[in-house]
Amino acid sequence: xxxxxxxxxxxxxxxxxxxxxxxxxxxxxxxxxxxxxxxxxxxxxxxxxxxxxxxxxxxxxxxxxxxxxxxxxxx
Amino acid sequence: xxxxxxxxxxxxxxxxxxxxxxxxxxxxxxxxxxxxxxxxxxxxxxxxxxxxxxxxxxxxxxxxxxxxxxxxxxxxxxxxxxxxxxxxxxxxxxxxxxxxxxxxxxxxxxxxxxxxxxxxxxxxxxxxxxxxxxxxxxxxxxxxxxxxxxxxxxxxxxxxxxxxxxxxxxxxxxxxxxxxxxxxxxxxxxxxxxxxxxx
Numbered sequence: 001x002x003x004x005x006x007x008x009x010x011x012x013x014x015x016x017x018x019x020x021x022x023x024x025x026x027x028x029x030x031x032x033x034x035x036x037x038x039x040x041x042x043x044x045x046x047x048x049x050x051x052x053x054x055x056x057x058x059x060x061x062x063x064x065x066x067x068x069x070x071x072x073x074x075x
Numbered sequence: 076x077x078x079x080x081x082x083x084x085x086x087x088x089x090x091x092x093x094x095x096x097x098x099x100x101x102x103x104x105x106x107x108x109x110x111x112x113x114x115x116x117x118x119x120x121x122x123x124x125x126x127x128x129x130x131x132x133x134x135x136x137x138x139x140x141x142x143x144x145x146x147x148x149x150x151x152x153x154x155x156x157x158x159x160x161x162x163x164x165x166x167x168x169x170x171x172x173x174x175x176x177x178x179x180x181x182x183x184x185x186x187x188x189x190x191x192x193x194x195x196x197x198x199x200x201x202x203x204x205x206x207x208x209x210x211x212x213x214x215x216x217x218x219x220x221x222x223x224x225x226x227x228x229x230x231x232x233x234x235x236x237x238x239x240x241x242x243x244x245x246x247x248x249x250x251x252x253x254x255x256x257x258x259x260x261x262x263x264x265x266x267x268x269x270x271x272x273x274x
Contacts (some may be wrong), residue, residue, distance in 0.1 A: 008241070008245060008253060011177060012176075012184065013181070013184055042264075044260055052188075052259070053188075053260055067252075069253040070241040070242065071241065072239045072241055072268050072269070073239065073240070073241075074239055074269050074270035075269075
C-alpha cells in the first residue's frame, strides 16, 4: 500500500510516495518531510472522506496522506 | 530608393537650393540609410524619397530633425526574422499551455480537499466557508489570494478581512488550499501571520 506526500509548489504540487513497510522509502519520505519543514512548510495529515487534516510536527510513516503547505506571510 | 552594392556610400541630393547628404552602410543582410538634415517641418514637405522615413513625435519640432534610419532587408534576413517570430510565438503558446496545466492541477487538488458544501459554494460563488477551531467562521474568496479571507460574525456579516498567503509563484488554488488548512488546523498561527484589513 502506498502512502503519499503532496507538496504545494509552483508546479501545482509535487507528489512523493512511500511504502510504510519499506524502510528505505520511509527514510526517503522522512528526509523530504524534514527538508520542507526546514524551509518553513507546515505539514498536515489528511484523512477521511472529505480529506480533512490535522497538523503534524514530526513525520509519521503510517499517515496515509500528508499535505505540505508553504509558509504563509501577511499581505 | 535603390540598394547600393558597395560597402559604404554617400549620396548627395540637391533640394531647394541646399544639398542633402545621405549615408548608407551595407552589410551582407541589409542596408541602412541614415538621413541627416535640418528641416523646418512647418514649411517644408518631406522630399521624395525621404517621405518614407519614419517620423517620431520629437521630429515634429520646428527646425530640428532627428536622424532617420531606414532599414532594407534582403530575403535571407526576412526569413531569419520570420523564423524567429514563429519560434517566439511557439514558446509563448507552450508557456501558456504549461500555465494552464498547473492551474488545472491546483484546481483539482483544491476541490479534492473541500467538503461537499464547500465545493458547492465554491463552484457556484467562488468562495467557501471554513470553520476555525475557535468557532469563528471564515469565508475564503477565490477571486484572489490577497485580502481574500473574510472574518464572519454570528450573523454571517464580515467584520474584517485577513490577508495571509504564500509566495506569489504558488498557483491561486494552492493558495486557497493552504489558507484552508491553516485556518482549520493552525488558526492562531494564521491570525498571527495575516495582516488585518477593514471590511
